[in-house]
Amino acid sequence: MSEPIKMIDEMFDFDEGLTEKQKRILAAAIESFAEKGYAATSTSEIAKKAGVAEGTIFRHYKSKKELLLTIVAPMMAKLVAPFVIKDLNKVLNQEYENFEEFLKAMIENRAKFLKNNMPLFQILMQEIPFQPELKEQFKEHIGAKVIERFRTVVEHYQGKGQIIELPPFSIIRFTVSAIFGLLATRYLLAPDADWDDEEEIQRTVQLLMHGISVGR
Amino acid sequence: MSEPIKMIDEMFDFDEGLTEKQKRILAAAIESFAEKGYAATSTSEIAKKAGVAEGTIFRHYKSKKELLLTIVAPMMAKLVAPFVIKDLNKVLNQEYENFEEFLKAMIENRAKFLKNNMPLFQILMQEIPFQPELKEQFKEHIGAKVIERFRTVVEHYQGKGQIIELPPFSIIRFTVSAIFGLLATRYLLAPDADWDDEEEIQRTVQLLMHGISVGR
Amino acid sequence: MSEPIKMIDEMFDFDEGLTEKQKRILAAAIESFAEKGYAATSTSEIAKKAGVAEGTIFRHYKSKKELLLTIVAPMMAKLVAPFVIKDLNKVLNQEYENFEEFLKAMIENRAKFLKNNMPLFQILMQEIPFQPELKEQFKEHIGAKVIERFRTVVEHYQGKGQIIELPPFSIIRFTVSAIFGLLATRYLLAPDADWDDEEEIQRTVQLLMHGISVGR
Amino acid sequence: MSEPIKMIDEMFDFDEGLTEKQKRILAAAIESFAEKGYAATSTSEIAKKAGVAEGTIFRHYKSKKELLLTIVAPMMAKLVAPFVIKDLNKVLNQEYENFEEFLKAMIENRAKFLKNNMPLFQILMQEIPFQPELKEQFKEHIGAKVIERFRTVVEHYQGKGQIIELPPFSIIRFTVSAIFGLLATRYLLAPDADWDDEEEIQRTVQLLMHGISVGR
DNA sequence: GATGAATGAGATTTCATTCAT
DNA sequence: AATGAATGAAATCTCATTCAT
Structure with a gap:
């Protein structure tokens, strides 16, 4: 306890x-x-x-519902905290030389966070579909802010010629899916499996960058 | 109704x-x-x-629980149906010339399926974590069978030199994440957005194959 | 029971x-x-x-409150039933030669009704101040309808020269007070006292008609 | 406040x-x-x-009940205060020439009192039926003392030939009903209506004395 | 097969009262 | 004297399930 x-x-x-x-x-x-x-x-x-x-x-x-919201609301904020202006500036101020480094840092950071807060994250995932208040907050935080910021990043690196010229939203969706899929598998689906976290993150970044086909 | x-x-x-x-x-x-x-x-x-x-x-x-299982069990079977032997043989028998075509066909097929069965899929996703019977079935079906079959496919195309030589499990996770992310966004997160389904699937396959970095 | x-x-x-x-x-x-x-x-x-x-x-x-309303609402209707058009017409159609007879009949009728429904009446009295729904119904039924009808009766007998020419509302209030006071004393305050009901009603009517001063 | x-x-x-x-x-x-x-x-x-x-x-x-009694007990005493010996003697000592004047004075006095203490009076009325202690006190004060004193007054004026020779208890009931009805209407039922208090008290006294029939 | 009244176990919530600070 | 966190008994209400018709 x-x-x-x-x-x-x-x-x-x-x-x-x-x-x-x-x-x-x-x-x-x-x-x-x-x-x-x-x-x-x-x-x-x-x-x-x-x-x-x-x-x-x-x-x-006051009620069981309020208890739930008390628990879950700050989680949502912290989950997306790295995307608020301040942290984000590190990226834009060339703190990361290229998108690949940025990705790796971000995944590591969020992985650590989730690792420390798995139960909260699970509750959040489970209850968002059923609690209108949460859905609302989620849309506001993720939909509005995070995507917006993420787009800035993507466009930033597109401008530098590092990222392919597809619609940012598609790139974001693809990237977030890969990250989410990694973390969900690691911490929810198979938490007991043998994992070399470093290595798996490295591979995910590589796949994100270059895909699965044999490059040339 | x-x-x-x-x-x-x-x-x-x-x-x-x-x-x-x-x-x-x-x-x-x-x-x-x-x-x-x-x-x-x-x-x-x-x-x-x-x-x-x-x-x-x-x-x-007999009980509310039985009603749930009655609803959800066949869903699980149908969800992974394309991966049972019969269908799978089409792949291995060169029905699809390359992995890319296979991917596209599979995504389109499963997208259509989910579109027709969203509520069932939602229930499945929501309840798996809480219903041991479902968790059991899920592990058995997905964990055991689907991954196994998928691995066969991956190794098949790795053998043909079309897919990069990473651990199949990592490739599967990455691929499934991209597909799942696409479908979840399309049908759960933003079902009302303007979507060009064809196009978006095409992009996802492209990203899966070649990644987001500017290729050469 | x-x-x-x-x-x-x-x-x-x-x-x-x-x-x-x-x-x-x-x-x-x-x-x-x-x-x-x-x-x-x-x-x-x-x-x-x-x-x-x-x-x-x-x-x-559905709730305890609904149980209360179910119990008390019909009571209110029945309590004022004699003042609905049909019954009232008996009065205006000279069924009662004078106001005194009308009064006596009405008191006897309502006394019998209350006697058979004391508990309901008590509940009604107790809860009206606290239940907005009841207050509303009460105002609508009593305030609007009953007083209106009663006024018609009073004016009818004023027209015939049987009732003093004071504002009808004052006369109604006075009359209803006397009746209500009689019934409340009889059935709520001192239900166990020795009562000659006939006689007491007779006295009340007499007092209503001629007051307490020594007439001339 | x-x-x-x-x-x-x-x-x-x-x-x-x-x-x-x-x-x-x-x-x-x-x-x-x-x-x-x-x-x-x-x-x-x-x-x-x-x-x-x-x-x-x-x-x-000590308890919620004690709080209630603390609030309500003095109210009861004050409510019937004018009927204690001292005040009452004013009446018997010819302070009021006739019953009519006595009535008017009493109504005015109690009306003023109630006006200043409506909430307390309401509480008293509401709780008497349910609090045995209050019921007891009420019977003792009102039942025993007030009625007794009031009877003395009535008999006093009956002796002087000013009041009709009916059983005092009937006269008291009738009189109190009229007063109570006036005050309840004035302060509880329709506190917001336009009232000419003087006038309405005057009318009530008149009706009490001479009834509603056209006198001769 | 179908109904829907009835159940009773248990869920959420309220509240008068106590007590350590 | 005053506070307000804590209690636990009891209140209202919910709900899966049974059963007589």
């Missing part, structure tokens, strides 16, 4: 006002939601796992 | 013994499960939507 | 579709609401008293 | 030891109890409205 609580601190660090019990509630909720899904997790179960009275949950969160 | 029922017929055609009411129950369940999730859908809701009495559902399906 | 159930039949006679259990629920709810008030009565208490499972209540009434 | 607090001071003046917070609690409780009823008002609601912590309420009042 001490592990999730540490993660809680990272994730909710801005909320310094968290009681010890509140943290235990969050940790328990995250664990259960990830394991059985939001709808199939009962608040009494969470209370028991957290070692608090059921009423205590509702003293801090 | 008549649309889903037609789909029901396609999907459950082998079960010719389906009553009109049974079809209505299946259609209603599919619609609700896809929209709100299995756990958040009540049987009484399904009954109302199907226009039958609550008890009638349980006359045909 | 058989007594309230008979009353239920009278009150809800139009709803022929009432299950035996539904009737028992209504009877139990009426008894408890009257005795302890709506807010202080729990649904589990009602279920126990009615001898049904708690869920059964909610199968028939 | 300052208004109710002023009223608190009037009502609870004898309890000089009231903290600012205590006053705020009382004011909040009165407001909520009157509006939603005792049972439907939560202590946390009162605390919020009063701007104090939940625990603070229980520091001053």
